[in-house]
Amino acid sequence: MTLRIYAYTHNGKDSETWERTVGQTRTTGTGLIKVGQTTSRTARERIKQQLGTAYPNLDGVTILLDEKAARDDGSAFTDHHVHAALVTAGIKRPGGEWFEATLDEVKAAIHSVRTGSNFDATRTAKFAMRPEQQEAVDVTAAYFRKSRGDRPPKFLWNAKMRFGKTFTAYHLTREMSWTRLLVLTYKPAVQAAWRDDLLSHVDFAGWHFVDRDTPIEHADQLLDGAAPVVRFASFQDLNGKSPDGQVKAHNESIHLTDWDCIVIDEYHFGAWRDSARSLYDPSDSALADFEEPDEWVTEDDLGLNSRHYLYLSGTPFRAITNGEFTEDQVFNWTYVHEQRAKANWDPAGGENPYLELPAMEMYAYKIAPEAAEYAEDGEFSSFNLSEYFKAHKVDKSSRWTGAGAYVFEGRQRVREFLEMLRGKLTDQMKVQVLAGQKPPFPYEYPDFAPAVRHSVWYMADVASCFAMRDMLDEHPYFSGYEVVVAAGNGTGQGAAAKPPVEAAIGTATKKNKSGSITLSCGKLMTGVTVREWGAILMLRTLNAAESYFQAAFRVQSPWAHRDAEDNLTIHKPTCYVFEFDPNRALALVADYGTRLGRDDGVTPRESIGELLSYLPIFAFSGGEMHRLDTTEVLDWATVGIGATALAARWNSPLLVEVNEHTISAVLADHELMEALDQVEDFRALINLGDQVVTSTKMLKKAKREQGGQLDPAQREQQKETARLRKEIREKLQKFLAKIPVFMYVTDFREEALRHVIESLDSALFEKVTGLTIDDFKKLNRLRLFNEENLNAAIFQFRMFEQDSLHYADRDREVQPEGDVGLWDRTISGGEFSDAVPGHQRGANRELSAFEGRTTELLVPE
Structure with a gap:
């Protein structure tokens, strides 16, 4: 009983x-x-x-x-x-x-x-860790326990949003028997999560949470006691000074405490900075400068005492290529890991803990070829959505502001675009939709209705947000939605921008409106979750996979509740990304998939194939919905890139790592320095590197001491340092630009190019570049060259090369003999041929990757 x-x-x-x-x-x-x-x-x-x-x-x-x-x-x-x-x-x-x-x-x-514990009405949460959270704790604890050395050990959790980094970090603290934990972040908005997880869960009874609002005497008393204490602080506050130039009184204890561990949360390391900045509202440029600094934070920069360091990244898809962490110092948990665990959960283990986490689908609609004239960007031979929705301010008043309004430069094409979202096609559009079932459109297809009830439209800038608001307000259909603009100076930063969105969702519900639409050009795209969002419309062009998926995953947050009888109701089983620049988007999907494969040690094709099994992508052809396979995604991602653009990638700044840490490592090797001084392409590194390192350290120190601000002279020095970095980078790019030449002249095309250089064709390499093999090996060990981006560049080069051979005889199947070498690894000829876009499709293959692949929705001016 x-x-x-x-x-x-x-x-x-x-x-x-x-x-x-x-x-x-x-x-x-x-x-x-x-x-x-x-x-x-x-x-x-x-x-x-x-x-x-x-x-x-x-x-x-x-x-x-x-x-x-x-x-x-x-x-x-x-x-x-x-x-x-x-x-x-x-x-x-x-x-x-x-x-x-x-x-x-x-x-x-x-x-x-x-x-049998004491009554505590504030602690009612009692959920257990999921398997991957337990794995993160086990792996990290094992690494910390075995680490021996002069410097405190560090570890990185590269985990996507909804992993539960705060809850898991607290369990790591329990596992390690730590009692003094300091959490530092550039995103103060995450404070609530750190506080609530600690104070509401039964596992952490007896622990105390201290922040800047805790009375100083009480905080000092807790830190002097025996109970576990978590101290939360933002870098902004920690770096600030009191009026007399001293450390703020409430932060003195941070500098005086010997911490068991310092957690650096929500920090996007060096190479991610430029991509992260594209996610900020233009009005938040100062915030972007502060939250995405030039260099990642190191233990030396903090000037604090700690026995361990745990770094947390909210961007699971970004590559760990800066050399700061070795493979055994990283725990990865990506969207693919999450959805794989959800699909493969054994019911014998109880209820699936991943049920609440929505699956994601992407639907790609190609706007008219004529639109390319508005903003041809060259790299992907595709138009620019940011230009397509470009707006400007006019003198006429808006009912919202009464002082001025923003209007689209192509008002008619935007009106037609809104009609297209509802499946209301003009006669010109209908010409492109052949006989058959009409493709599903976001605001027409019944299956999309729950997701688009509350959506976010990601615009390029403040002007386009306000112009879209006015146009939606005038529209007979979209005026039925509660529209909120989360953009501009009138909207708060970080979590402060969220209440108006929540209010709009609440108003839409109470007034029984169609739903809500949030218009944003950066706000709420990092560090903030709106659970009701079920779809994102990408109405701007983003150039980096990091920034694209950081925005896309905003809608992948769970929305579910469990009643008193333990019945789980899931309100959002699937979320959607609606894309209107498929050329660009699918290239970024391929980039993302390739990076995931790098983490798991599989080929690009295998990695992208698994990604597509959990993130299906649909394009439209002949009036029918068509699910893309791996080959077709690579078709968009690579064959559509012209030879000029491929060549330009070998002069990309992403191929080299010019940061304080890498430069310092090179300068510390005196024998290497002497050798590099004999090679013209490296002389800038020798002559300017020390100046860059010294200046960078000085500027970072000045920011810490001056509350994150620089005086005019220091800002000028910052600009000069950036110029020197650029000069060094350009010289190193000049060296790497010789790699394609070496790719053509070597006979060992089946081997990884680095292996060819180091072992098989060394004399040729030294002749072409002037650099010895031993010195080249050292530079690779020091991570001067970005291996991931080099692999991607060579892979695309090989695919373009192979497709050119196929083009010479469209009906003949061409397959390389043996393996195909990338930068530091190889893939089989069969795998490569499968990945080459259009291979084995023979005469049916379209020469253009972009023709006949989607429904072309003609939106005339």
């Missing part, structure tokens, strides 16, 4: 007000709660026996809690034990089993009986 404990209220009882005073604490509330027990299968069965006559079908009754009445040791407890715990806590019992209590207080009483 299984005993269950339950709690409920009903009409009348739920509106009774009460108050109580325990010690010096006065508490008021509304609603009485009945706490009982039953041997029935569910509480609902027992409550029906009690109230079925007065409340048919239990209408008007709210079941608040229903769970097994079992202690942790397996023994049963009764409702009398729970009643006693409530009364002992000072909670009044006006009659029978009814209590003047909150649901959290009832949960706390049950928890205290179940575990």
